[in-house]
Amino acid sequence: MNCELEKPRHVVRKFHSRPQHEGVGAVVRRSIGRFELRYFDPFLVLDEFSVAAPAGFPDHPHRGFETVTYMLEGAVMHEDFQGHKGLIKAGDLQWMTAGRGIVHSEMPADQGVSKGLQLWVNLSSKNKMIEPKYQEIQSKDIASTSKNGVTVRVIAGESMGIQSPVYTCTPTMYLDFTLKPSSHLQQPIPSSWNAFVYILEGEGIFGLEKSGPVGAHHVLLLGQGDGLEVVNRSSKMLRFVLIGGEPLGEPVAQLGPFVMNTDEEIDQTVDDFQYFVNGFEKARHWRSEAMLD
Numbered sequence: 001m002n003c004e005l006e007k008p009r010h011v012v013r014k015f016h017s018r019p020q021h022e023g024v025g026a027v028v029r030r031s032i033g034r035f036e037l038r039y040f041d042p043f044l045v046l047d048e049f050s051v052a053a054p055a056g057f058p059d060h061p062h063r064g065f066e067t068v069t070y071m072l073e074g075a076v077m078h079e080d081f082q083g084h085k086g087l088i089k090a091g092d093l094q095w096m097t098a099g100r101g102i103v104h105s106e107m108p109a110d111q112g113v114s115k116g117l118q119l120w121v122n123l124s125s126k127n128k129m130i131e132p133k134y135q136e137i138q139s140k141d142i143a144s145t146s147k148n149g150v151t152v153r154v155i156a157g158e159s160m161g162i163q164s165p166v167y168t169c170t171p172t173m174y175l176d177f178t179l180k181p182s183s184h185l186q187q188p189i190p191s192s193w194n195a196f197v198y199i200l201e202g203e204g205i206f207g208l209e210k211s212g213p214v215g216a217h218h219v220l221l222l223g224q225g226d227g228l229e230v231v232n233r234s235s236k237m238l239r240f241v242l243i244g245g246e247p248l249g250e251p252v253a254q255l256g257p258f259v260m261n262t263d264e265e266i267d268q269t270v271d272d273f274q275y276f277v278n279g280f281e282k283a284r285h286w287r288s289e290a291m292l293d
């Protein structure tokens with residue numbers, strides 16, 4: 001063991017995420033953000049998405065939060081109304097702070113099916129109207145280390161002695177773990193944070209040993225404590241992400257891709273978007289190349 005936890009967190013809620021349709025012909029398994037789990041402060045959405053041309057997520061706006069796209073297979077072409085454009089390939093990360101406003105398209109750019117995770121992290125009232133910003137990291141540059149059968153890729157925060165360069169407006173940890181059969185893990189998590197696990201592959205025992213194994217496409221909300229204990233008692237690889245963040249403790253007013261604190265701010269946002277003001281100026285004439293094809 002790399003450390004000893006004093007009070008390991010237990011799983012307090014568990015959901016299986018079934019495929020549903022989103023965007024235009026795309027399929028997502030939504031864990032956070034589904035009806036039974038509207039909000040897990042500061043997290044608004046976690047989607048495991050699968051998309052193949054001609055399906056995708058064509059031109060749409062965001063305000064008041066961040067989208068974090070982590071590709072698992074294939075690639076997504078991203079294009080926004082400021083002329084920011086690029087390919088997000090398998091293993092790559094795009095941490096997009098929409099702030100006061102982004103309009104963009106996210107379309108598959110590979111033969112076959114492109115897959116990934118998209119997380120929506122809420123911004124505090126003081127950060128909702130900041131300038132949009134991107135942090136983009138290629139797969140080869142994502143901090144990673146292995147020890148005793150456990151591999152971690154550090155998307156945000158710190159694990160096993162290594163740190164991500166990503167700046168998180170809302171304090172956030174995002175760790176991609178792979179555990180070989182018979183390996184186990186102890187990962188500290190700040191006690192005041194909300195944290196959850198989403199399983200990508202294989203099965204593992206999370207929290208209490210007697211709780212039994214949980215498999216792919218499940219989301220596990222963790223209760224109070226100072227960290228997470230996981231063991232892989234199966235004969236296959238276990239891969240999951242551990243995501244945690246400091247709760248904002250603020251009211252949430254949401255209308256689709258706009259997330260503010262009050263209904264008045266949502267009304268203002270709808271007006272801003274409709275009249276191309278307060279950060280949406282460039283939306284007036286912009287269409288993605290994907291839409292012009």
Ligand code: FJE
Pocket residue numbers: 022023024028047049057060069076106117118256257
């Ligand atoms: C969106 C419906 C949507 N999950 N995962 C409504 F589908 C979207 C949206 C996405 C999305 C995009 C990617 Cl690349 C991956 C996603 C939802 O774009 F923003 C709204 N409002």
Ligand code: FE
Pocket residue numbers: 057060062067104106
């Ligand atoms: Fe988007």
